[in-house]
Amino acid sequence: xxxxxxxxxxxxxxxxxxxxxxxxxxxxxxxxxxxxxxxxxxxxxxxxxxxxxxxxxxxxxxxxxxxxxxxxxxxxxxxxxxxxxxxxxxxxxxxxxxxxxxxxxxxxx
Amino acid sequence: xxxxxxxxxxxxxxxxxxxxxxxxxxxxxxxxxxxxxxxxxxxxxxxxxxxxxxxxxxxxxxxxxxxxxxxxxxxxxxxxxxxxxxxxxxxxxxxxxxxxxxxxxxxxxxxxxxxxxxxxxxxxxxxxxxxxxxxxxxxxxxxxxxxxxxxxxxxxxxxxxxxxxxxxxxxxxxxxxxxxxxxxxxxxxxxxxxxxxxxxxxxxxxxxxxxxxxxxxxxxxxxxxxxxxxxxxxxxxxxxxxxxxxxxxxxxxxxxxxxxxxxxxxxxxxxxxxxxxxxxxxxxxxxxxxxxxxxxxxxxxxxxxxxxxxxxxxxxxxxxxxxxxxxxxxxxxxxxxxxxxxxxxxxxxxxxxxxxx
Numbered sequence: 001x002x003x004x005x006x007x008x009x010x011x012x013x014x015x016x017x018x019x020x021x022x023x024x025x026x027x028x029x030x031x032x033x034x035x036x037x038x039x040x041x042x043x044x045x046x047x048x049x050x051x052x053x054x055x056x057x058x059x060x061x062x063x064x065x066x067x068x069x070x071x072x073x074x075x076x077x078x079x080x081x082x083x084x085x086x087x088x089x090x091x092x093x094x095x096x097x098x099x100x101x102x103x104x105x106x107x108x109x
Numbered sequence: 110x111x112x113x114x115x116x117x118x119x120x121x122x123x124x125x126x127x128x129x130x131x132x133x134x135x136x137x138x139x140x141x142x143x144x145x146x147x148x149x150x151x152x153x154x155x156x157x158x159x160x161x162x163x164x165x166x167x168x169x170x171x172x173x174x175x176x177x178x179x180x181x182x183x184x185x186x187x188x189x190x191x192x193x194x195x196x197x198x199x200x201x202x203x204x205x206x207x208x209x210x211x212x213x214x215x216x217x218x219x220x221x222x223x224x225x226x227x228x229x230x231x232x233x234x235x236x237x238x239x240x241x242x243x244x245x246x247x248x249x250x251x252x253x254x255x256x257x258x259x260x261x262x263x264x265x266x267x268x269x270x271x272x273x274x275x276x277x278x279x280x281x282x283x284x285x286x287x288x289x290x291x292x293x294x295x296x297x298x299x300x301x302x303x304x305x306x307x308x309x310x311x312x313x314x315x316x317x318x319x320x321x322x323x324x325x326x327x328x329x330x331x332x333x334x335x336x337x338x339x340x341x342x343x344x345x346x347x348x349x350x351x352x353x354x355x356x357x358x359x360x361x362x363x364x365x366x367x368x369x370x371x372x373x374x375x376x377x378x379x380x381x382x383x384x385x386x387x388x389x390x391x392x393x394x395x396x397x398x399x400x401x402x403x404x405x406x407x408x409x410x411x412x413x414x415x416x417x418x419x420x421x422x423x424x425x426x427x428x429x430x431x432x433x434x435x436x437x438x439x440x441x442x443x444x445x446x447x448x449x450x451x452x453x454x455x456x457x458x459x460x461x462x463x464x465x466x
Binding site for chain 2: 105
């Protein structure tokens, strides 16, 4: 019974990770493909966007919405310390990659 | 231990997949702006220290705590992190001598691999991803009231095994986040764990600053049972008000909820230097004991009878890293009603272990 449960969990984890990984890399591939098409079109042809450009994240809003949700706004650390802290916070608070990068840029620029 | 080779297989599969995808994702990572250069992370030793004194009729309790945290990044795709916790408990009952006890434990020691934008693979010992209190709010310098909500005893533990997690931006105002874990049993005194599986799924609306989550955990050793949870976090935009709450339930240990509002007194027009750094907190909680209760697990003990509690707290932030707090609470139960007073201090510290430039 235990074996069967463990096997099921193993398969579920692998399936889930595989699915998410493929979905993630699929997005990258499409993005890369779109960029290539645009860059290879040459100066005469205007870039063709097959997909609407995603609205960028407002870094100030991302900072306030995510960091202050749990704790007081931290003081400014050095750039490299902030980079480490953001890796930690990405895991701890399940931040998206876009939010993590936007907040890091906001805090270090 | 018939299944031990399967557990090894599970870990091998997860890490092989993670390593492969990590390499793939690294090829595709690029700097978004030609001007901005993302700083490279350095190792950090951080953590928090604190002291809490609790007074209730017939009992005084002093609890010093120190929790060092190490963050060791390996490039931008891997982070190894660990937290130890050393907590003292000095208790004196009326007419009795002081009883002292120090406990030490490994809260987490985990390797995080950022496989791609949507997936992080975690292996090792980690805080069980159930609800919001255990993973996000439990540190002394973060929680608004030094006393933990009663029902968090059902969620506050660590797991040893593997976890998949991440946050995904579905639309400009819609994020989802998830964590799915499997834990093997561990009987190590400083790092015990229960064989269990589960996870949390959350929806976050950044513009509204609202997050709603749901959690599930199934214990897979001794008596098998499920624990269900739901959580909510909301930050008002126009006033500095935070609302948080959780509901947790399982049929063996009980069920309950806590709901907390915290208000930064920035808008008080007199004595501004004082009130600008002050925060008022109110927490309401209830815990219901089932007929066949088996008691709690983790850091806190559950009450023997159904209990209601209301707490009024006040925090003063000298800096973002140093605060003092006090609270008054009234506990209501069929055994007795009583007052609960707490004062405490918390300090978060950070030491870089590498060049900061």
